[in-house]
Amino acid sequence: MARANLLSSTIRLLDGPQTLGRGRPFWTSFALVLVLACAYPMFADGYDVGNNVYFFNWVFMALGLSLIWGYGGTLSFGQTAFFGVAGYSYGVISTNFGDAYGLTLVALIASVAAAALFSAVLGYFLFFGRISGVFLGIVTLSVTLVLERFMAQTAGPEWQVGTARLNGYNGMGGMPSLTIPWFGGDIVLFPDVQLYYCTLALLVACYLGLRLLVNSRFGNVLVAIRENPQRAEMLGYDIRVYQLVAFVIGSALAGLSGVLYTSWGNYITPASMGMTAAALPIVWVAVGGRSDLTTTLIGTLIVLGGFQALTIHGSQYALVVMGVLLVLTVLIAPRGLVFSLGALAGGMFRRKTAGRE
Amino acid sequence: MAILQTRDLNKWFGGLHVTGGVDFALEDGEIHCLIGPNGAGKSTLFRLFLGEHLPTSGQIFYQGEDITKAKPFERIRRGISVKFQVPGIFKALSVRQNLQIALQHHRLPEELDEEIDRLLEFLKLTDARYQLAGNLSHGQKQWLEIGMAVALRPRLLLLDEPTAGMTPDETAATGEMVQELNRDGVTVLAVEHDMAFVRQIAHRVTVLHFGKIFAQGTIDEIVSDERVAAIYLGDAHA
Numbered sequence: 001m002a003r004a005n006l007l008s009s010t011i012r013l014l015d016g017p018q019t020l021g022r023g024r025p026f027w028t029s030f031a032l033v034l035v036l037a038c039a040y041p042m043f044a045d046g047y048d049v050g051n052n053v054y055f056f057n058w059v060f061m062a063l064g065l066s067l068i069w070g071y072g073g074t075l076s077f078g079q080t081a082f083f084g085v086a087g088y089s090y091g092v093i094s095t096n097f098g099d100a101y102g103l104t105l106v107a108l109i110a111s112v113a114a115a116a117l118f119s120a121v122l123g124y125f126l127f128f129g130r131i132s133g134v135f136l137g138i139v140t141l142s143v144t145l146v147l148e149r150f151m152a153q154t155a156g157p158e159w160q161v162g163t164a165r166l167n168g169y170n171g172m173g174g175m176p177s178l179t180i181p182w183f184g185g186d187i188v189l190f191p192d193v194q195l196y197y198c199t200l201a202l203l204v205a206c207y208l209g210l211r212l213l214v215n216s217r218f219g220n221v222l223v224a225i226r227e228n229p230q231r232a233e234m235l236g237y238d239i240r241v242y243q244l245v246a247f248v249i250g251s252a253l254a255g256l257s258g259v260l261y262t263s264w265g266n267y268i269t270p271a272s273m274g275m276t277a278a279a280l281p282i283v284w285v286a287v288g289g290r291s292d293l294t295t296t297l298i299g300t301l302i303v304l305g306g307f308q309a310l311t312i313h314g315s316q317y318a319l320v321v322m323g324v325l326l327v328l329t330v331l332i333a334p335r336g337l338v339f340s341l342g343a344l345a346g347g348m349f350r351r352k353t354a355g356r357e
Numbered sequence: 358m359a360i361l362q363t364r365d366l367n368k369w370f371g372g373l374h375v376t377g378g379v380d381f382a383l384e385d386g387e388i389h390c391l392i393g394p395n396g397a398g399k400s401t402l403f404r405l406f407l408g409e410h411l412p413t414s415g416q417i418f419y420q421g422e423d424i425t426k427a428k429p430f431e432r433i434r435r436g437i438s439v440k441f442q443v444p445g446i447f448k449a450l451s452v453r454q455n456l457q458i459a460l461q462h463h464r465l466p467e468e469l470d471e472e473i474d475r476l477l478e479f480l481k482l483t484d485a486r487y488q489l490a491g492n493l494s495h496g497q498k499q500w501l502e503i504g505m506a507v508a509l510r511p512r513l514l515l516l517d518e519p520t521a522g523m524t525p526d527e528t529a530a531t532g533e534m535v536q537e538l539n540r541d542g543v544t545v546l547a548v549e550h551d552m553a554f555v556r557q558i559a560h561r562v563t564v565l566h567f568g569k570i571f572a573q574g575t576i577d578e579i580v581s582d583e584r585v586a587a588i589y590l591g592d593a594h595a
Contacts, residue, residue: 009466017454217461224447224458231445231502234407235459236433236509 014208016215018071018223020292020342037200041193050191055304056199057260062284062300063210063293064253070290071214072246073226074132078122078140079254079281081147084273086115086255087262088151088166091175094263095164099176099188108178108259115255116248123247127240144273151270171269178263191264199260206253210293213249222246254281276319283326289339299338359418360385360513360544361406366415368401368568375401376412377568383513388535388545390555392579393565394588399548400442402565403517406546407439408432419513438511442518442548444498446505448491452482455490455501459508472508479534480504496527503531507538514538516547520554532557564588 015022021030041049061079068076089111097103122143126136155168166172178189178198189195213219224232225239233239262268271277288299303325310318333340359382368376375398383389391399404410406417408429416425424432433439447455456473464472477483480500485493490501499519506514516535520528528551535558539545549555555562555576562579564572572585579585 017451220454220458220461223450227447227449228445230409231441231447231505232458233430234433234439234441234445235505236430236462238428238430 010212013212013215016211016219018214018219019211019294020289020339020346021294034204038197041196046192049193049196053191053196053199053264054261055301055308056196056203057257057264058281058284058304059203059257059297059300060206060260061254061257061281062288062296063206064250064257065281065285066250066290066293066296067210067214067222067246067253068250069285070292070296071219071226072222072243072250073229074243074247075134075137075282076140076247076250077137077278077282078144079251080273080278081140081144082115082119082251082254083258083261083277084144084147084151084268084270085118085258086111087258087268087272088172089114090259090262091172091268092161092164094175096162099179099186102179102181104176104179104263108263111259112252112255115258116252119251120244120248123244123251127243127247130240141278144278145275148270148273151273169270171267171271173267175262175266177266189263195264202256202260206256207293207297214293218242218245280322283322287325287329287337289336289342291335292339292342295336295338295342299336302338358385358421359383360420361546362418363405364416364418366402366405366417367413368398368405368410369413375568376405378415379568379570381563381570383544383546384561386539386542386544387560388539388547388558390559390562390576391546391548391565392550392552392555392562393571397565398568399565400517401568403439403515403548406432406515407437433509436509436512437515438506438509438513439515440499440502440506440517440519442521444495444502446490446498446502448489450490451487452477452490452493452501453486456504456508459505463509476504476508479507481530496523499523499527499531500534503534507543511543513544513546516545516549518548518550520549520551525553528554529557 061083065076065079068074090107093107093110094104097107122140125131126139131139151166152169154166155170157165159166159168164172164175178195180187180189180198187194189198214222221232221237221242224235225237225242229239258268258272261272284300284303285296287303288297289295303322307318307322310321315321329337335343361381361383363379363381366376366379366381367374377398379402381402391402393399401410405412408424408427408431412425416423418424419432419435419437424435427435447458450458453473456476457469460469460472460476474483477486480503482497482501482504485497490498493501499522503516503519519535520531523531532554535545535547545558547558559576562574562576563570564579564585566588571588572579572582574582
């Protein structure tokens, strides 16, 4: 009985009002997309599959930004700071301790925890100091740029943590890939089919977990704070705590992206925390539609794919296109292109089933 | 016994003395209206009660306890609730969600649905429950916010011009709502300009002028006070 209650309340949260995609049509398409994503490696070359994990790696950071910015109403320009902190932490820890006994998984958890801790300290001063709006954006951007500058000057031999050289602007490389201990011998997650399935599973788990979160009581309050912070506080909520928790969760997801990226390419550089890198998550999330997890996810994958295609096919203007895309989104569909299309489709569907709710 | 009391409360904004040594006592169980010309310091006094401003000097007591430095959300948790002048609702959320957010902090999950339905009926918003709050009429928005304030089951309800922009019918209905709440034991302090509304609900009236308490009494005493007429009612009736 208790278990049945738990199940029904979980379903209610997954399908709650704070997420755009709801009901049977949405979950049918969700299942379909998931099946296609699972089937994809059977029809593609392992090398390509491994390369395309790259796209998934960034989505965690985008979902985190959607939580902080889209749901919480706080523009953080510093997702890349936590990406970098976690990426470098993973590099240092895994280089020093190696990949035996599942130690890379410990390194993953420790690195994400480091990013979360860093964001908790920074966020404490931001939110309890009542810094908001554009100032919060400026402070978080400054933090990531400072980290980039700092890492860029670590080329000398004195910048060594244990056996791990930081290598300044050349970037840090050679750290082991994530490795899962297994009975018949460790499974090393090289950019190949195994890594694809692991990352996909992680992505689905994070996406569903965030859906639960934003439709929970916590998510209700977070959205209320975005809509009207004064009213939310005057309902008895300590809004600083809610904003801080959302910031830490979102930043930890950026950290997860950092670890996955570093482990995927066995490489991280200070440029991953630079100005260009810091601006890109804003573009992905804004273009898709920041105030919804699903539109953020779809938008991020589309924009990343487009960006990749432009870069590969010789255009030096890929970044300019990104900028133009952001401006157009703000002018034409401020809530996001995918979001607007989704809302349109949803509206048409709702009209058909009006009165059922 | 006074539920809310101030002792020599002062607030300066730079060289401007907006609250000047106010000693104010709100009796438990009354409906009290705060009136005064524009710029009399009504809103500032309200913000001092809520903790949105901190006083330059003086003290505020709620149920005998000093809350002068308490944060706004701490005051709300002690049983004070507020309805703002401009409806402070969550426009992008449905009416139902607005009430849920107001309620969920204080109620068990299994009580929520029933409580929301009860409030919707009290607010005459049952038919509009799935609408976005931003699409309601102005009067309905005001009611929704009153509902959110009431959802906290406050002991003290602060209303900042609750009938601003309402039609006479809506104003009268709001007055009945306030009286019903008062009968259930809620003390009410309202800033109000509409004298018909004040006459409908107020047990006592305080007139503020230049940040000081100018006069206090029943509505009839206030209306017949020539000094008050000179600064406020005279102008309003002219």
